[in-house]
Amino acid sequence: MQNELISDANLVSNYIKGDECALEVLIYRHKQKIYSFIYSKVFDKDLAEDIFQDTFIKVIRTLKQGSYNEEGKFLPWVMRIAHNLVIDFFRKSNRMPKFDNAGEFSIFSVLSDSSLNAEKAIIKEQVESDVRRLVEELPNDQKEVLLMRMYNDMSFKEISERTGVSINTALGRMRYALINLRKIIEKHNIVLTN
DSSP: OGGGGSOHHHHHHHHHTTOHHHHHHHHHHHHHHHHHHHHHHHOOHHHHHHHHHHHHHHHHHHHHHTOOOOTTOHHHHHHHHHHHHHHHHHHHSTTSOOGGGOTTOOTTTTSOGGGOOHHHHHHHHHHHHHHHHHHHTSOHHHHHHHHHHHTSOOOHHHHHHHHTSOHHHHHHHHHHHHHHHHHHHHHHTOOOOO
C-alpha cells in the first residue's frame, strides 16, 4: 500500500493542509500500539476505547489549531496525550482520588496546624506541593496504594478489597512506592524538611 511509504511527519503536514484521509492513515498505522498502551493501564476494553477516542479528539484539536510542533515525533506525542488522559481518568475515578479532595487526612496532619506561623505555613504548603509532584512520578499501581493509605487513611485490608489484589501485594506496592519516592527525592535533590 502506497500510504506505508509516507512518513508520519508528511501525513501530519498533509492533514493540516486539509487532507482528511491523512489522519485516517495515521490512526490506522498507530491504533494497535496506542490502544494496547491505554488498555495496559486501565484493563477495560470500553474504557480503553473511550480514552483512545479522546486521545484522537485532542490530537485533531491540536492539529487544527496549528499548535503541533513535535516534528517527526508524532507517535511519542500521541502516547504522551494518551498517558495524560489515563492519569486524568484515575484522578477523577475513585481508584485514585484527587489530592485536593482528600482534605480530611493529610500526610502533614501530624504537624499541629494551629502552631504554624505564616512562614511555616508557606513552607508546609511548598513541601506538600513538592510531595504531590513526586507522587505523580510513581507507577500507577504504587501511587494508587500510597494515595489510599496516606490520603484516605484506608487499611491494607480495605485497599486489598478495593484494588482486587492480595494484602501482601498491597503492602509490597506501598513499600516500593516509599522506596521509589526516596529515589525520586534524591534524584531531584529535594529537601523535604521544615
